[in-house]
Amino acid sequence: MPDPQEFLLLAPEILLASAGLLLLLVGTIGRGLGNRHSAVVALASLFLTAIDLYAVGRSVPGSRLLFHGTFVIDGFALFWKSLILIATALTILLSIRYMEEAGYRAGEYYALLLLASSGMLLMASGYSLLTIWIALETMALASYILAGYFKRHLRSNEAALKYFILGALSSGILLYGISLLYGAAGTVQLGELARGLELARAQGSLLVPLGWILLSAGLFFKVAAVPFHIWTPDVYVGAPTPITAYLAAASKAASFAILIRIFYEGLGTLYGDWKWILAGVAAASMIWGNVAALIQDNVKRMLAYSSIAHAGYVLMGVLAASEIGLWSVLYYLLAYTFITMGAFAMVLLLERREYAGETCADYAGLAQRSPFLAAMMVIFLVALTGIPPTGGFFGKVYLFAAAVQAGWTWLAAVGVVTSAISLYYYFRIVVYMYQTDSAEATPVPLRAPALVTVITLCAVATLVLGLYPEPFIQIAKSGLLVVAGR
Amino acid sequence: MTVPLSWYLILGAVLFAIGAVGALTRRNGISIFLSIEVMLNAANLTLIAYARQWESHAGQVVVFFVMAVAAAEAAVGLALFIAVFRQRHTIDLNRINLLRW
Amino acid sequence: MTSYLPILVFTLVAVLFLTAALLAARLLRHAGSASMNLEPYECGNEALTFAHDHRFSIRYYLIAVLFVIFDVETVFLFPWAVLFDQLALFGFIEMMVFLAILVVGYVYIWNRGALRWV
Numbered sequence: 001m002p003d004p005q006e007f008l009l010l011a012p013e014i015l016l017a018s019a020g021l022l023l024l025l026v027g028t029i030g031r032g033l034g035n036r037h038s039a040v041v042a043l044a045s046l047f048l049t050a051i052d053l054y055a056v057g058r059s060v061p062g063s064r065l066l067f068h069g070t071f072v073i074d075g076f077a078l079f080w081k082s083l084i085l086i087a088t089a090l091t092i093l094l095s096i097r098y099m100e101e102a103g104y105r106a107g108e109y110y111a112l113l114l115l116a117s118s119g120m121l122l123m124a125s126g127y128s129l130l131t132i133w134i135a136l137e138t139m140a141l142a143s144y145i146l147a148g149y150f151k152r153h154l155r156s157n158e159a160a161l162k163y164f165i166l167g168a169l170s171s172g173i174l175l176y177g178i179s180l181l182y183g184a185a186g187t188v189q190l191g192e193l194a195r196g197l198e199l200a201r202a203q204g205s206l207l208v209p210l211g212w213i214l215l216s217a218g219l220f221f222k223v224a225a226v227p228f229h230i231w232t233p234d235v236y237v238g239a240p241t242p243i244t245a246y247l248a249a250a251s252k253a254a255s256f257a258i259l260i261r262i263f264y265e266g267l268g269t270l271y272g273d274w275k276w277i278l279a280g281v282a283a284a285s286m287i288w289g290n291v292a293a294l295i296q297d298n299v300k301r302m303l304a305y306s307s308i309a310h311a312g313y314v315l316m317g318v319l320a321a322s323e324i325g326l327w328s329v330l331y332y333l334l335a336y337t338f339i340t341m342g343a344f345a346m347v348l349l350l351e352r353r354e355y356a357g358e359t360c361a362d363y364a365g366l367a368q369r370s371p372f373l374a375a376m377m378v379i380f381l382v383a384l385t386g387i388p389p390t391g392g393f394f395g396k397v398y399l400f401a402a403a404v405q406a407g408w409t410w411l412a413a414v415g416v417v418t419s420a421i422s423l424y425y426y427f428r429i430v431v432y433m434y435q436t437d438s439a440e441a442t443p444v445p446l447r448a449p450a451l452v453t454v455i456t457l458c459a460v461a462t463l464v465l466g467l468y469p470e471p472f473i474q475i476a477k478s479g480l481l482v483v484a485g486r
Numbered sequence: 487m488t489v490p491l492s493w494y495l496i497l498g499a500v501l502f503a504i505g506a507v508g509a510l511t512r513r514n515g516i517s518i519f520l521s522i523e524v525m526l527n528a529a530n531l532t533l534i535a536y537a538r539q540w541e542s543h544a545g546q547v548v549v550f551f552v553m554a555v556a557a558a559e560a561a562v563g564l565a566l567f568i569a570v571f572r573q574r575h576t577i578d579l580n581r582i583n584l585l586r587w
Numbered sequence: 588m589t590s591y592l593p594i595l596v597f598t599l600v601a602v603l604f605l606t607a608a609l610l611a612a613r614l615l616r617h618a619g620s621a622s623m624n625l626e627p628y629e630c631g632n633e634a635l636t637f638a639h640d641h642r643f644s645i646r647y648y649l650i651a652v653l654f655v656i657f658d659v660e661t662v663f664l665f666p667w668a669v670l671f672d673q674l675a676l677f678g679f680i681e682m683m684v685f686l687a688i689l690v691v692g693y694v695y696i697w698n699r700g701a702l703r704w705v
Binding site: 129130133134137141144145148151152154157158160161162164165168169171172173175176178179180182183186187188189 | 495498502505506509515518519522525526528529530532533535536539540542544545547548551552555558559562563565566567569570573574577579582
Binding site for chain 2: 601605609648652653655656658659660662663666
């Protein structure tokens with residue numbers, strides 16, 4: 001029988017899931033809570049969860065295994081959980097006006113967001129392939145519905161269908177990989193798995209390579225790395241824009257959390273084997289993501305390809321498997337969360353009914369129509385390219401440094417060259433904003449206070465991360481993991 | 487006479503291959519989804535077989551959860567198919583091409 | 588690297604098998620048999636009547652899907668029942684929490700009218 005105190009350590013997840021269920025129930029009584037009230041309840045529960053998470057962090061100094069080693073609380077988990085909570089809160093702020101205009105029921109929307117987030121928090125804490133898989137499915141099932149939430153919009157529908165089919169396929173492949181690894185090691189608990197796999201590998205078991213290759217294929221799908229990225233552009237374009245932001249920031253962060261946890265702690269003893277695959281995937285993602293983004297005219301689609309490219313940069317840091325590699329990954333994803341959230345908030349603000357305002361041409365003359373928004377957009381684009389003084393710059397520098405230090409100079413070179421390529425498509429928008437005249441001269445109304453707040457907040461965070469990186473590097477360093485086999 | 491472990495594993499692998507090929511070659515949404523369910527069950531069979539071999543319960547426990555998740559997945563998936571069908575009167579993926587793959 | 592040779596062989600066999608199977612199917616298949624594929628039972632069973640004559644409400648689908656979800660959740664009840672003695676009060680409370688979560692789902696679909704028949 002588990003120690004009741006262990007439940008307290010998972011209380012943030014329990015709290016968030018209960019809040020989601022509560023919203024679901026309350027939404028069915030009478031006419032429900034309505035959009036604004038549901039959003040407020042969701043935000044309040046996120047705030048309570050954050051406080052609870054802080055208390056958990058204070059009470060567990062090092063790392064602690066829970067429930068027979070199926071969950072773990074450590075600095076790594078706490079870092080990702082905080083990041084996920086921030087991204088979810090920003091998503092809710094982005095959603096308020098959007099949901100009001102769309103005219104769909106709001107209660108379930110926020111409930112699903114909270115349930116998906118509780119799955120993500122569990123992903124960050126999962127320490128057995130079983131708990132990780134279930135948490136992943138909790139997130140995935142909720143996000144399929146969210147991607148198709150606008151059920152009368154053809155594009156939202158189609159995005160959800162494609163996301164579901166490819167997501168279910170990937171989770172099937174992932175599960176078969178888990179079953180083979182279980183066969184090789186006789187356990188699904190990550191710590192024991194590392195030892196068991198080392199033994200099985202020494203005996204030349206064929207299950208080991210087959211198992212981890214299938215498992216990593218499923219993981220690469222979730223972080224949208226080439227060649228498992230095909231769902232990304234379509235889902236990002238078709239899904240409601242706040243959900244796109246959510247997938248690009250929170251879902252990606254949670255997926256990287258389990259990817260790093262599994263590769264470092266579960267498959268750590270096989271580092272010599274998986275480093276080549278990871279290097280190939282990282283290089284392919286950087287190259288293909290950036291090259292394909294060059295020809296995109298739809299901004300959401302361009303950001304989707306750019307998120308594929310960014311997955312490649314992050315994988316490079318994972319590959320380095322060193323201290324600097326890991327904290328630069330954490331730092332990078334921290335910065336990336338604010339940058340993408342801000343960029344998608346801009347898309348949202350310019351978006352009008354029926355997907356107008358999504359193409360690059362819609363940004364023409366934005367500098368005249370709203371100098372403030374144009375300046376904000378420049379910050380995000382500069383940060384995505386990785387130019388100082390933004391968080392994106394330091395993130396990339398540290399990632400490249402980590403790769404070079406670990407002996408992956410060619411990969412870092414690929415990263416630098418592809419970053420230079422990305423300059424073209426990011427700055428195409430800047431050119432549109434400042435050099436072209438707009439068809440309409442009316443200023444963009446700053447009618448959505450929540451949206452403008454998010455944009456300002458993200459821009460400030462991006463700049464602060466770039467100007468004073470030191471405290472944030474300390475935060476990232478609190479979430480270090482050690483590769484089991486090194 | 488007991489059935490040797492390898493038979494279960496081969497059956498599991500064959501089922502997985504059938505599911506994977508089906509999921510990649512079929513164009514009808516429901517057929518693809520059925521193929522994916524076959525893949526999940528291939529993993530289940532493998533897990534159960536190994537649970538017996540290792541004499542550990544972990545594999546069996548995983549299977550319980552996989553079954554529950556698969557049911558939830560089926561519900562979500564079928565609901566999405568219905569939603570798409572209502573709009574377009576087809577679930578043939580070749581004809582659902584508003585967005586490029 | 589030699590330990591990865593089997594994977595290479597495995598991949599080659601898989602590719603060959605697939606190509607061979609697809610090629611064989613292409614060569615052997617009946618030309619223009621598309622109308623056959625549209626029949627209710629592709630396996631060859633002849634349909635007795637037309638499906639149009641025996642319509643049943645689309646609502647049945649909703650009930651069926653909801654049934655499947657709640658039905659499958661009972662897999663967790665069986666091992667719990669078998670080990671009820673050992674799990675004792677703690678196990679009982681755990682299972683009640685689990686059922687309470689299911690009840691939330693049930694109340695939700697009830698309130699949303701998913702169980703109302705026409």
